[in-house]
Amino acid sequence: AARYNILNGIKAPMAGHWINNPHADCIDYQIEADFAGLMSPGMPNAASAISDKVGHIMNYGDGWYGGVYVGALYALAFASDNINYVVEEGLKTIPKQSEFYQCIADVIAWHKKYPDDWKQTWLEVQKKWADDIGCPEGVFEPFNIDAKVNAAYIVIGLLYGKKDFTQTLEISTRCGQDADCNPSSAGGILGTMMGYEKIPAYWKMGLKEAEGINFKYTTMSLNDVYATGLKHALQNIKRNGGSIDGNNITIKVQSPVAVKFEKSFEGQYPVKKIPVQWSANKDEISFDFDGTGFVLRGDASKWENTSTFVFNTELYLDGKLIESPKLPVKYLTRRHELCWKYNLPKGKHNVKLKILNPSKEEEVKSWEAIIYSDKLINGLKANESSTAQKDILK
Structure with a gap:
């Protein structure tokens, strides 16, 4: 990433x-x-x-x-x-x-x-x-x-x-x-x-x-x-106050000091997974959710793919263009998730990802979106619900 x-x-x-x-x-x-x-x-x-x-x-x-x-x-x-x-x-x-x-x-x-x-x-x-x-x-x-x-x-x-x-x-x-x-x-x-x-x-x-x-x-x-x-x-060692004299090395031993505080995903909690599907032309994904963020899981690359082709896309949130992610199909330069956004105002949102240059040789895969909100939930129950949804789709 x-x-x-x-x-x-x-x-x-x-x-x-x-x-x-x-x-x-x-x-x-x-x-x-x-x-x-x-x-x-x-x-x-x-x-x-x-x-x-x-x-x-x-x-x-x-x-x-x-x-x-x-x-x-x-x-x-x-x-x-x-x-x-x-x-x-x-x-x-x-x-x-x-x-x-x-x-x-x-x-x-x-x-x-x-x-x-x-x-x-x-x-x-x-x-x-x-x-x-x-x-x-x-x-x-x-x-x-x-x-x-x-x-x-x-x-x-x-x-x-x-x-x-x-x-x-x-x-x-x-x-x-x-x-x-x-x-x-x-x-x-x-x-x-x-x-x-x-x-x-x-x-x-x-x-x-x-x-x-x-x-x-x-x-x-x-x-x-x-x-x-x-x-x-x-x-x-020398930079931190020690000295080198041939094979004699003197180290100025340090007492540990805490580094600065920082926290990832502050106030963001996954609450469910929802399945996503491509449009009939396989050039657009659209889904609605209620929460504060999302991650659209997916991949445009295949294992050891060396092609230089890049999918050009547009990401819309609630009807507004917010990003134009590039999705390389080359494995070493791929984007690990298709798109994501956190810290959104809590409420109902619509996400739309459009592929601007579809390819007959390459493919963008996506199967689910993870939805975030501002309160922690029971992950086991959410997983059971997600599994049940997948079974229904099958």
């Missing part, structure tokens, strides 16, 4: 802002934030400064906090071998009024209440925090790439893994959802704390053979990443 925004003139930080990005609270920056902490040994605030610049390219609010927190965990893992301390100290980089802070604080409290039962803590997370508001794929669905929930799974792995590398990976993986990224983050943080030599040999099998191979679509290998990361870490 952020890539599309940037390619179409919406630069950071607005590229990650929830008004322009339904995925603002998703896990995108959290799964990439390792470098910020690895470049900032013992310096969580320096990691946060990096995250402010990079994380807001793609996320906002809790989505950004996920990367801030992971970066802080890495930074602190250089300076302490106490998992509980690192988990709790890292949370000081997050504003207390945020849901991200509250979710991770809950995990810490549940770990103390159920010290030998990670599954119970996992269940408590599901019951309290698993309803997604923003990510269209996750609204009223079991799918969840919300940053705070997946960060909770990282923390569950770290706390219940008890510094056993394999156990930490297993628990974070079994928590589910983004079950490749979460154990990778947990393992990376624990590996930083333990040191490379103490990581079990089993988990390093094949690494030496791969270190000289360039990553796909790049001219960078792992060996290049190692060298670049070390270079940047040394520069960052």
